[in-house]
Amino acid sequence: MDFSVYNRLRNIQDWLFPGNCLLCRARLPAGADLCPACDTSLPRPEATCPRCAAPLTTASTSNCGACQQRPPAFDAAEAAFRYAAPVDRLIQDLKYHHRLALARVLGGRLAEHLAARGIAPPDVIAPIPLHAGRLRERGYNQSLELARVVAQRLDVPLAAYGTVERIRATASQTKLAPDARARNVRNAFRVTGDFTGQCVALVDDVMTSGHTAAALAKCLKRAGADSVWVWVVARA
Ligand SMILES: [Zn+2]
């Protein structure tokens, strides 16, 4: 388990001194998590594809080239940030270094982004599930931690535990060539809940190729979902 002394200390610091900037440790008024300078340094996306949230070079309401050629199984996507410094470090700390206090901060930013974009609430929110083995190893699912925060802020229920499962332990998508990614997540998920007629929002920390979200969206649609949205903290 990758849980260094440094990160243990950071974790303790997060709890002991919640009034410090999470990035530069500057003192802040109680309740604040980032100082104004660090806040403006966050990589907010400019123009994005409405279908997959990929960054676009020019502001446009039409889908990116990839989505026009091969639309993904999900219907729309939103990303609060681009996957770049310093958000990449915060996400890695949440995902691999047990800094769970970051779920509240990053989930909160995602909820604020959705509100600013005027996104209507879905019927239900579901995290991208981890395989049971991976969950045992890590001890928590960062997507669930984020989904909890977003669900609470938006007052939308979370999908009942166990209704959306990852049944195959898959290799990390980031280590695979782009053409191997779709194959890697095929049949990785099982949906046992009834999502008939529902609009489901999937929450995850990062979306890279979108194949993982698309594979799960396909399962949800087979389970009756009317539409599936993908909400991520950051889009690579
Ligand atoms: Zn700061």
Ligand SMILES: [Zn+2]
């Ligand atoms: Zn797209």
